[in-house]
Amino acid sequence: xxxxxxxxxxxxxxxxxxxxxxxxxxxxxxxxxxxxxxxxxxxxxxxxxxxxxxxxxxxxxxxxxxxxxxxxxxxxxxxxxxxxxxxxxxxxxxxxxxxxxxxxxxxxxxxxxxxxxxxxxxxxxxxxxxxxxxxxxxxxxxxxxxxxxxxxxxxxxxxxxxxxxxxxxxxxxxxxxxxxxxxxxxxxxxxx
Amino acid sequence: xxxxxxxxxxxxxxxxxxxxxxxxxxxxxxxxxxxxxxxxxxxxxxxxxxxxxxxxxxxxxxxxxxxxxxxxxxxxxxxxxxxxxxxxxxxxxxxxxxxxxxxxxxxxxxxxxxxxxxxxxxxxxxxxxxxxxxxxxxxxxxxxxxxxxxxxxxxxxxxxxxxxxxxxxxxxxxxxxxxxxxxxxxxxxxxx
DNA sequence: TAAATAATAGACAGATCTGTCTATTCCGTC
DNA sequence: GACGGAATAGACAGATCTGTCTATTATTTA
Numbered sequence: 493x494x495x496x497x498x499x500x501x502x503x504x505x506x507x508x509x510x511x512x513x514x515x516x517x518x519x520x521x522x523x524x525x526x527x528x529x530x531x532x533x534x535x536x537x538x539x540x541x542x543x544x545x546x547x548x549x550x551x552x553x554x555x556x557x558x559x560x561x562x563x564x565x566x567x568x569x570x571x572x573x574x575x576x577x578x579x580x581x582x583x584x585x586x587x588x589x590x591x592x593x594x595x596x597x598x599x600x601x602x603x604x605x606x607x608x609x610x611x612x613x614x615x616x617x618x619x620x621x622x623x624x625x626x627x628x629x630x631x632x633x634x635x636x637x638x639x640x641x642x643x644x645x646x647x648x649x650x651x652x653x654x655x656x657x658x659x660x661x662x663x664x665x666x667x668x669x670x671x672x673x674x675x676x677x678x679x680x681x682x683x684x
Numbered sequence: 685x686x687x688x689x690x691x692x693x694x695x696x697x698x699x700x701x702x703x704x705x706x707x708x709x710x711x712x713x714x715x716x717x718x719x720x721x722x723x724x725x726x727x728x729x730x731x732x733x734x735x736x737x738x739x740x741x742x743x744x745x746x747x748x749x750x751x752x753x754x755x756x757x758x759x760x761x762x763x764x765x766x767x768x769x770x771x772x773x774x775x776x777x778x779x780x781x782x783x784x785x786x787x788x789x790x791x792x793x794x795x796x797x798x799x800x801x802x803x804x805x806x807x808x809x810x811x812x813x814x815x816x817x818x819x820x821x822x823x824x825x826x827x828x829x830x831x832x833x834x835x836x837x838x839x840x841x842x843x844x845x846x847x848x849x850x851x852x853x854x855x856x857x858x859x860x861x862x863x864x865x866x867x868x869x870x871x872x873x874x875x876x
Numbered sequence: 877t878a879a880a881t882a883a884t885a886g887a888c889a890g891a892t893c894t895g896t897c898t899a900t901t902c903c904g905t906c
Numbered sequence: 907g908a909c910g911g912a913a914t915a916g917a918c919a920g921a922t923c924t925g926t927c928t929a930t931t932a933t934t935t936a
């Protein structure tokens with residue numbers, strides 16, 4: 493009974509299928525039975541790896557959080573040494589993401605939405621991700637010598653989440669560009 | 685069979701209860717049976733007024749859209765004649781909303797999230813509201829003589845939606861203030 | 877080879893889901 | 907008082923939901 497985070501092929505495959513279905517259709521819209529049929533895994537295998545559907549979702553969000561932050565960090569790293577370029581690389585990363593074929597909004601915003609109650613484990617897990625990203629932004633703002641790094645990061649977070657919602661509504665990448673140019677303006681103001 | 689938008693006490697009461705439950709718990713999380721039990725209305729009454737649950741949700745979103753825009757317009761109107769104050773009144777309105785007891789995020793963002801597919805009627809209806817609000821912002825920006833009213837309105841929309849997501853995640857009103865002060869800065873830049 | 881571990885299929889429970897249908901009752905208007 | 911529209915309760919269908927349990931089969935390890 494691998495209750496803790498023990499990796500296993502079945503568990504990984506289950507999570508990959510679950511990610512695909514939940515992200516495409518929604519958490520409540522996808523039932524356990526469909527997930528099992530699509531992944532070709534027995535029901536008891538699922539319940540041996542996860543205590544409940546809710547726990548599976550939390551594990552998925554935590555995994556996605558790690559992957560997403562690693563992906564952002566890689567994009568920032570590839571942007572070179574200029575602190576300004578590094579910060580704006582986040583918005584270029586956004587644009588690429590919006591343009592990807594299976595983009596379907598932000599799974600964390602969607603989790604906040606589907607589980608709207610503040611104390612719900614899924615809601616809390618989803619929001620933790622947003623806070624973690626904001627911390628990354630704070631460091632980037634600090635490196636760019638913004639006057640109030642945390643404050644600027646707060647604002648950039650608003651722009652980013654707003655851009656994600658807009659991209660989900662329009663299926664266009666334009667909001668990433670708007671957010672990017674606004675971010676550049678704000679950074680200039682915060683360092684001038 | 686009042687297929688079109690004919691108002692009736694039962695229909696109104698049904699919509700009021702549906703709003704309360706859906707906004708509190710989510711669209712998929714609340715079943716028809718609970719809605720009927722809470723409203724004390726017979727099942728056939730619901731299906732005489734609405735062809736399906738989906739249609740009820742669309743009607744609710746359209747009603748909420750009208751109410752919300754009227755509420756914003758009232759706040760703007762009460763802000764006086766100064767175009768700057770009128771524009772920033774939107775963000776004060778946001779702050780009041782975030783502080784209200786039953787605030788639970790933006791029902792339109794939540795609808796986009798629960799019905800993520802672009803062509804879904806609920807998804808489309810929800811996004812239409814965001815576009816309508818953006819049009820209001822464009823007019824306010826134009827009145828404030830911003831250089832590019834539509835562009836500024838785009839950016840302000842990002843700030844607003846980001847602030848709503850943040851308020852839903854934190855249960856705090858701070859994001860409205862951040863958005864407001866950023867909006868003030870951007871407006872200054874756009875008119876200087 | 878024997879024992880432990882992991883995964884399987886599938887029945888089962890009990891609740892819940894949306895939507896349909898019927899038969900009855902209420903209520904205002906003529 | 908009779909009529910017609912609106913609402914009622916509740917059965918019903920048929921599907922689906924999460925989670926449990928059992929009995930069997932693989933797979934690995936000692």
